Amino acid sequence: MRLLTLAFVLFFGTIYAQDDSSDSSDKFDKKLEKLSSQKGMITTYFGENSELFFEIPENLLNKDLLMVTRLRQLPANYSAYRNAGSKTSEQMIHFQKKGNRIDMIQVSTTNIADDDDPILISVQQNNFNPILASFKIEKEANNSFIIDVSKLYNDDSPSFNIIGERQKKEYKISGVDKSRSRIDEVKSFPKNTEIIHTLTYKVNKPPRGNSANTFTFQINHSIIELPEDLMPVRYTDPRVGWFSLKKYNYSSDKLKSDSYTIAKRWRLEPKDKKAYANGELVEPVKPIVYYLDPATPTKWIPYFIKGIEDWNKAFNKIGFKNAIIAKVAPTKEEDPDFSPEDVRYSTVRYVASTTRNAVGPSVADPRTGEIIESDIIWYHNHLRSYRNRYLLETGAANPKARTLDTPEEEIGEMMRRVISHEIGHALGLPHNMKASSAYPVDSLRSGKFTQKMGIAASIMDYARYNYVAQPGDENIRFIRKLGEYDMYTIDWGYRYFDGKTPEEIKAILKAMVDGKSMQKIYMFGGRNNDPDSQTENIGDDPIKASQYGLSNLKIVTQNLEEWTTPKGENYDELEELYGELLSVYRRYIYHVSSMIGGVHETLLNKGQDGTPYKVVSEEEQLQALAFLKENVWTTQNWLMPEELVSKFSSRGTLNRVVGINTSLLKRLLSTSKLNAMLNSNATLSGNGLNVMKLMKTLSKDIMAIKNPDLAERQLQAAFVNHLIDLSEDKNLAAEAKAYVAKHKKDLMKDLERKQKNNNDILSAHFLYLHEVLRKDAEQ
Template structure:
């Protein structure tokens, strides 16, 4: 036993000496590497990255946010620089001689004093994302190497969705073309930027390298030790939220609850606040402008941010949100836009036409910790073009591509307000644009006071309804009454109240308001009152005004966009976007046919949550389509205009737009939904059989001498009727009706073919052949 003891002692001594030597060697290495102190002290050089942190960081609640910093061209229409790919709470956990990086699941919760909390813990084991051997442990400091973790495509990063991996046939990340780019540490966060390169066997067009390279940024953020009190969602008010399942609920199941995401605003003077006096918050929301923001636009950015102060005043706060230029190095040498303590509006020199308003929030409580608004430079071009196309008929200031600076500035201001709204916790509210009567939007006094929609959070950008001669019109959106209402609901401070007590108070607040159109919230779906890019309470009337204006713009497009001595590139771009505007106006009306009005209600409030659109309104919508779509719109393909830039003509483009409208109306899924809602929901709507009858009458029976465009639509309608019979999911009642329509059309076409000559006879003979083959197959 003595020899065994001596051997074990000698071995342990040897291992200890070896460990001491390893630690000394590592300390020597770290001593010669650049050190950056912060939440996690980092050492980074030549693609080697070490983390050093004290024991206090172990099992501390941290948030890891992964974003795309740069991405390949033509990669995805729904992802751009700044897009978040994952957000997860993590812990660094010591297990023996290793540190595990653990994802902490926060969705399933229970009261810690409730025995069921033990079961919640046992049945929700946190996954281990990575494990790192401890390289050194000196006093309270622990050192690990994380180089390989950030040079890999960890599934937890969710860099490329499975759908895109499959679509582009993307392989594994190439180690030789992947690297860590930079590392920065701050008191409350650590930032790691790295590059991942992937081979792709089926890249998008114009990618001849068969390669995708991404630059990714990871933020590791310390979450507040003092948790903010949660606020429960009310679905009738639009807020971004966090879903949780409460197993301590008194309901006979795990109760799903949603917490809203909001900044922590508390009054400096609670006594004054309780007396109804406007009070400054202890910590206002501060946004710093990017130093790269052109000077002439800065005032508009500041206005767009601080416009929200009027809404915060409804919640009892003054100067709640502040915009500032960043401090100079002399004023604050430690300032950095990447420091989580500072929220910024970044100005990005990019061809991207977009702006975004992301934020980072505490997954435990919903507290918004930091936000970076991103403005992409070329977004100006989108707004300039649409300003001309949608308002130029009634707005002389819009009739140029050299839009006056104050007009562009006003548009930028409102875009920034919209994105800040997202960063404050507000999602889109597409219902709000239907709150105002259409004709009120032709009133100068109304639009100057109320704007063009009840919220800045709708996609209601311009007043395309106002007509030539209407005076003192507001053409650009602004904050509205819904914004005041939503901010008051989310940010009103209730001292000494529990979340449950707050919920009861706020439910009464919403009960009194939510059925008023000014305060309604709604997503998209099949509600014609909750569409994107529309304004006014009547789609048919609004689009009629819009098309009247667009025809004036079409007549003047060349004159307004192309000065003497200039080529026609701008004209071609504007023409393509003009077709898009026409399509939008038409689709706003298409949504009325078969639509369902959705009103978010609680029991006891007046109204019906789901009600089909009245039949008269649906028929009016089809009459509009008959006049403005099925009857060819040759003003859209004017020879004098198109000959300036097009080599092949645009008639096929017009036919394609029209076919798209017809596809939408005769879609089997849509017709099945109509069949269902017509039978089971409140209201007197149009049946799908009646819809098909009206389409057949408008497109075929009422057109005795169809021209070339009308003939294409007739063929397409017959094709759609044939396809409906073959659709396996279509209700049998609708299949039978489609067959009956085909048989009637066959009889009609045979009659017409016998009394016509030339192109018409050939047209009817072709459709006779289509129908005979289809009916024969069906039998």
Template sequence: MKYILLLVFALSLQLGLAQDKSTKDLDSILQTMPKSEGLISTYFEDDKLYFKFPEEVLEKDLLMVTRLKQLPANYSAYRNAGSKTSEQMIHFVKVGKSIDLVQVLTTNVADEEDPISLSVAQNNLNPILASFPIKSDEGKDIVIEVSSFFNADSPSFNIIPDGLKSEYKIGKADDKRSRINTVKSFPQNTEITHTLTFPTSKPPRGNSTNTFTFQINHSIIALPENPMQVRYEDSRVGWFGLRKYNYSSDALKSDELRLIRRWRLEPKDEKAYAKGKLTEPIKPIVYYLDPATPKKWRKYFIQGIEDWNSAFEKAGFKNAIQAKVAPTEKEDPNFSPEDVRFSTVRYVASTTRNAVGPSVSDPRTGEIIESDIIWYHNHLRSYRNRYLLETGAANPKARSLDTPEEEIGEMMRRVISHEIGHALGLPHNMKASSAYDVESLRSGEFTQKMGIAATIMDYARYNYVAQPGDKNIRFVRQLGPYDDYAIEWGYRYFPNSSAEEDKDILKKFVDQRSTDPLYMFGGRGNDPDAKTEDIGNNSVKASTYGLSNLKIVAKNLDSWTTTAGQNYEDLEELYGEMLGVYRRYIYHVVSIVGGVNETLLHKGQEGIPYQVVNTTEQENALKFISDHVWTPQYWLVDEALVSKFAKGGKLESLINMNKRVLNRLTNAKRLNMMWDTHSTLPGEGLSPQELLDALVKDILTSRTTPDQVERELQKHLVHQLIELEKDKDLALELKGHSLALQNGVLSNLKTEMNTSDQTLKAHYTYMVKMLEKAMEVGD
């Protein structure tokens, strides 16, 4: 027995010595590795990454945000540098001799004292994203190695969506061409950047390497110890939000809760605030400008950020949002834009023409923790070009590609304000531009005071309505009354009240305002008053003014864009964008046909939420389309302009634009929707049958001597009628009408074939054969 005890003792001693040696070996390894101390202390060298953290971090609410830092060329139009691929709350959980990285699900909730909370927990088991053997847990610190996790394509990262994996035939990440790049820790966050490389057997055009390489950034962020009080969404006020399902609801179902995303603003002096005095917040929202921001633009960025202070004053706060130039390394060696304690405006040297305003929020409450606005350098070019094309006729300052610095600065200021609006919690509000009467946009007094739309969160960038001779016009957007209203609703502070009590107070606030066009909110949908890139409350009138201006621009485009000794590259670029401007103006009007006006209401407010656009407005829209589309717009392809850069002419472009407009009007989905809404919603609007009749009359029967552009459109209309009759999704009643139209058109064309004009005779004969062949197949 003594021998057995001695043997056990010896083995235990040997195992203890081995463990002690292993711990000492790890300590000696870590001592030689570069260390970054913070929320999670990291040790990183030669693709080896260790996390070291105290036990207090275990089961602490953390947020892991994954973003694309760099990505392949031509990869996706909808993903760019800075795009978020995943955002999830996580816990580090100790299980035996391992640490599990667990995703904490926050969507389904219940009162902890409600028995149903047991069922919520049982039916929402948190997934384990990874498990790491504990390398050391001496004292209170735990050490794990996470190298393989960040060197792999974990499904939780969601780097490449399944659709793109399938489209490009992307394989598994190549370990040999993937690596961890940088690791850095701060008091409230840890940042890991790594590279993942994938083989692809069907890459986009221009990629001859059959390779996609991405650089990924992961942020692990400590969530607030004291969660902010939530604010419930009101659908009548636009706000980014979170969706949750409350199983403790008194409703006989899980009650959907929507919380808004907003910064935590609390007054320093609650007593003064309660008396209606403007009060500074305990913690203002502060943005630091990237040191890479060109000095001449910094003042405009600062103005664009701090412009929101006027809106915050409506909520009772002064100096609520501030902009500062980031300190240099010499001034503050501890400052880093990657530190979650600092929100920044990044200036990126890139050919991308865009700017974005992302933010990170607490998934428990919606509290915005930090934000990084990204400005891509070439975004200036887009705004300069559109400034010339949309305002040049009435605005002498826009008649050059060498736009005055103060004009460019004003555009940048307003773009930054727009992106800051997103970072404050506001989504786009495309309905706001319809709040202003079109004629008021020609008034200097009105536009200087009210801007060109009721919010800067609409895509109402320039005043294209103002005409030559109009005086003192504001051409660039600015903040408006809706911005004041939305910020007051979202940030007004109510001391000593619950979220439910706040909801009741704010509901009354919205009830009194939401039916006023100045304070309406709306997305894109099928509402012609909620379109992107438009201004004014009458698209026919606004687009008529816009086209009148665009014709002036077309005549002067060469002289405004090209000086002696230059080639015509700029002219060609601006010409292509001019066609895009024309197309936008037309599509604004097209959306009226079959449109349904939406007004977001709660019961008890006056009005009808959904109403068909009336017949007169739709007929006016069709008349506009007839005048400005079906009637060939040869000013768009003037040979004096096109001959300077187009080898083969541009007539085909004009024809294709006309076809695309016709496709929109004769789309089966649109016609079915018109058929449905015409029968079930209030309002007297065009039926789809009336629309098809009008198109046949306007494009075919009323044009007795069609020219080459009109002939192409006529053939396309016949083609569309044939395709509609074959479309399986088209309502049967509309199929019957399409067939009847084809018979009527066929009879008419046979009569027209008797013409002595051989070109027209051949044209009509061709369409007759199209219809006869289609009818034979149908029989």
């Protein structure tokens, strides 16, 4: 079977026709001489006026190349889901010669068929390759063809997908302003060519803070030569998390095209296959090497190296020694040809930016899934996020966290684990949010357990800190580390099988997963509606874990000023930390709220003991509602002490806290959740909480509060108004609407009785709510 160059049209191609007039050869040569040239896979000629020519050697024609487009810099407040380093397109291309033109063809490896299968003809005919761009050959010499690609990179080619359709509509973005767009930099290397350019767009409805009515992006395009020697594929197993590529096999024996996925992996092969087969530790033919950015502060280099090489523990278990190596990048004096843009080198880049993030992208061969290179990006201000959360989530039980001058070794340990997480992505591992629920909550209070096992079964979860451990617990590990799931998934993805076909390897690995995947420490899961697959949580019981977390947070609140604000300093840091403290509170209560209407998901195959989808039991959901009654619906005065809030806010924070509560209420009574509960209770295994009982419980817990204070009255008003909104929602199921109608009617009676109150404020409050419902009933 071979991979075919078949169309998989993601974007409309644009043909860029060049001016047919031609200068004499001498004149053209003189023009090129004035441009800066770089030899490489594609020799480039680049001028200050955004002129760019490619010299395409004949032996590069019809070769498999990968073109990757990423955002290098982008406007502020543009999108929550795109940041520097985000990929906007990735497509395999060919340069093809057609007469006096070179066409850039988009090629697909998604659809395949056997060479001797007659269906091959139909697949080819029904998947025609689109032309992304077409260029006149300006000069032909020395078995190469020179083309002018200036317009391609000075304009907005649809194939680059720089601006998404949603952003175009939201901001009313017009076309590119060519007077403010340019090619910035071009570099060519033996295996890749890099083009960096700036595009400026006119914006008719800019986001807040953008007074220029302009979006300017800097974009990085990589054209990469793919390996001629194809790496054997590895078929994925949905019970083991792995980044993958989807394929369609039209020669399948099944009565349809057979879809399957292959894993994205580095090519890791032992130097001595015989020694490897005998169980000896063997170095790989080509280890995975990461070079550290020379801009990395010297004091953090050891932690970055440890974070990268921590994965050797997992590789050692499957027979590889020194499989992954970290090195400091050579200086210009040591190696003038070294460049982080060279696809032969993978790097960890340290970016001086206010962005609080780190990312771990990689580039993979779309034919086989082989990872070719990756660049981990660490943004400097990410340190601030970790410092703040370390104090807020562990300060009650962890004396080292009770300061904004966090000890260097503690910050270094955090950085080490963040880099390990991002390297995990670059190795092919997606997030595994189920790993944080593998350990019993009370085990997280054990020094012996946490020092050995960490705080979650995988570093690929968002389980950053141990917020469960209580004051007095000894020898606790507070920061995450690699877990048993990480060892297991590396075994699945990188164990070498000499002489085995992909189908034989698939059977061997399936047996391994069959034997382990039902154990909690080896489970994989995304978020979905599963309370065991949440972000930022730890432990197998969200209620107990959040109770411990809130207990600690109350201690932190009492000491926040002392731990953050030395004498003589202003209260800016205190205000920032308090804002993040509210976010921590929100996370803890949302962890519990996810149990309501939740569905436990277990990825398994027939024959394994278990049920893939099972609703959270009614008993557990009622316990979650009881937690919310105690810790959310009644005013949490500890969360906004006046002696603290008065230091930095003239308006107080009541509305912020009420906003958290009302948002949670609307989430619990959202149309999507109510409809999903009706459906899952009717069709899935388990005895869950029904919608009527949910509404009754919330109504009682919120509306029956005696002598409600201001925050509780605002919550009651939000409850009444939300019921009205639900009754008018066309998407709400009829069954749920019936429950809403009954609750509105019952509430009117109850509010009429409550109006007879000696307290004028409460009497007016209940009268107002009654009138809101009465007017709604009359419409």
